[in-house]
Amino acid sequence: xxxxxxxxxxxxxxxxxxxxxxxxxxxxxxxxxxxxxxxxxxxxxxxxxxxxxxxxxxxxxxxxxxxxxxxxxxxxxxxxxxxxxxxxxxxxxxxxxxxxxxxxxxxxxxxxxxxxxxxxxxxxxxxxxxxxxxxxxxxxxxxxxxxxxxxxxxxxxxxxxxxxxxxxxxxxxxxxxxxxxxxxxxxxxxxxxxxxxxxxxxxxxxxxxxxxxxxxxxxxxxxxxxxxxxxxxxxxxxxxxxxxxxxxxxxxxxxxxxxxxxxxxxxxxxxxxxxxxxxxxxxxxxxxxxxxxxxxxxxxxxxxxxxxxxxxxxxxxxxxxxxxxxxxxxxxxxxxxxxxxxxxxxxxxxxxxxxxxxxxxxxxxxxxxxxxxxxxxxxxxxxxxxxxxxxxxxxxxxxxxxxxxxxxxxxxxxxxxxxxxxxxxx
Ligand code: GDP
Numbered sequence: 001x002x003x004x005x006x007x008x009x010x011x012x013x014x015x016x017x018x019x020x021x022x023x024x025x026x027x028x029x030x031x032x033x034x035x036x037x038x039x040x041x042x043x044x045x046x047x048x049x050x051x052x053x054x055x056x057x058x059x060x061x062x063x064x065x066x067x068x069x070x071x072x073x074x075x076x077x078x079x080x081x082x083x084x085x086x087x088x089x090x091x092x093x094x095x096x097x098x099x100x101x102x103x104x105x106x107x108x109x110x111x112x113x114x115x116x117x118x119x120x121x122x123x124x125x126x127x128x129x130x131x132x133x134x135x136x137x138x139x140x141x142x143x144x145x146x147x148x149x150x151x152x153x154x155x156x157x158x159x160x161x162x163x164x165x166x167x168x169x170x171x172x173x174x175x176x177x178x179x180x181x182x183x184x185x186x187x188x189x190x191x192x193x194x195x196x197x198x199x200x201x202x203x204x205x206x207x208x209x210x211x212x213x214x215x216x217x218x219x220x221x222x223x224x225x226x227x228x229x230x231x232x233x234x235x236x237x238x239x240x241x242x243x244x245x246x247x248x249x250x251x252x253x254x255x256x257x258x259x260x261x262x263x264x265x266x267x268x269x270x271x272x273x274x275x276x277x278x279x280x281x282x283x284x285x286x287x288x289x290x291x292x293x294x295x296x297x298x299x300x301x302x303x304x305x306x307x308x309x310x311x312x313x314x315x316x317x318x319x320x321x322x323x324x325x326x327x328x329x330x331x332x333x334x335x336x337x338x339x340x341x342x343x344x345x346x347x348x349x350x351x352x353x354x355x356x357x358x359x360x361x362x363x364x365x366x367x368x369x370x371x372x373x374x375x376x377x378x379x380x381x382x383x384x385x386x387x388x389x390x391x392x393x394x395x396x397x398x399x400x401x402x403x404x405x406x407x408x409x410x411x412x413x414x415x416x417x418x419x420x421x422x423x424x425x426x
Pocket of ligand 1: 015016017018019020021022023024116117118119120
């Protein structure tokens with residue numbers, strides 16, 4: 001069977017507190033490629049790679065606090081291809097187990113279950129399986145139909161993270177199960193494609209400056225290239241893996257700590273390669289303008305800051321002499337929403353204007369479309385999605401919805417749009 005894996009699968013370990021996630025992660029980390037190559041000295045960058053016998057690789061995400069996940073969940077996106085759900089055999093399904101199942105289901109990510117702590121006296125594997133089944137995890141041993149219908153798989157080896165003699169075998173068996181699930185789902189990403197990834201960690205370091213770990217899903221990155229993540233930009237100064245090795249290029253499913261950011265990107269934000277120095281400059285100019293504008297806005301009374309316009313204000317805008325493009329702006333996180341509205345407000349508007357009539361965080365809603373339809377506004381989405389139902393509604397009501405992943409693409413197109421509204425020269 002030809003492999004459906006264009007790039008190594010990316011795996012996240014989830015489950016209830018104390019069920020053994022860290023123990024499992026540490027077991028894999030100690031067998032990671034970096035640990036092998038660099039004599040066991042690894043640094044935490046939020047992800048590491050392990051190799052299975054036949055040179056098949058798997059990337060483990062290891063970001064604390066799940067901040068990256070909740071940010072990505074908001075966008076309906078997912079950085080991970082498979083979730084390993086750890087459940088302690090003596091404790092069974094607990095609130096965070098249920099949360100993890102929900103997360104995986106909503107993100108459409110297949111699960112592999114690792115029943116842990118089987119060495120414990122109170123361990124009851126059968127009970128755990130029944131509880132999992134009750135919560136919608138369709139285990140292999142409860143009948144064939146289920147396995148065909150869902151993306152869940154029960155990993156049938158019993159694992160105790162503490163039993164040394166069994167551990168290697170069990171860990172490998174778990175990875176085999178992960179690979180199988182990943183094969184079923186398939187992974188897409190080629191070095192020759194345009195680079196696309198996600199920020200999984202970001203921090204300011206006294207010595208290194210602004211650093212952020214980028215996990216690449218598609219394409220490749222090299223030092224010297226420019227990347228954008230939300231409103232942040234970097235000329236890649238260096239890329240370092242978890243073995244502190246400097247990388248000449250980053251390939252799909254690899255993560256690296258990237259240095260060279262002008263400002264710290266937000267965790268969970270998509271990363272794209274930016275074509276040229278000029279584009280970077282434009283982006284930087286926008287950022288500076290945005291900052292200035294933000295400072296200016298901060299000095300204004302609260303009532304003068306952007307928000308949703310009331311009925312009277314809408315009427316005033318509608319009766320203005322100046323051609324005005326009304327906008328409903330939806331953004332992935334509050335930070336980018338504010339920066340966007342600030343940048344839009346900073347667009348010069350002597351002859352034509354644009355006015356944000358509503359701004360919000362999260363996916364585009366039916367009420368946004370309703371408002372846009374009644375006011376003849378355009379909806380701009382940054383890093384957010386448009387559901388099927390909403391897309392149909394927008395089409396039916398003749399509402400234009402434009403989705404962007406890069407801020408300055410949005411601003412560029414908006415400026416073009418405004419130019420096209422200029423009255424013709426006599
Ligand atoms: P986490 O909160 O899910 O990351 O759980 P940890 O990995 O920190 O594990 C919680 C505790 O359970 C630690 O004291 C581990 O040593 C212990 N532990 C982990 N796996 C097993 C196991 O298979 N059997 C037993 N008896 N203890 C385990």
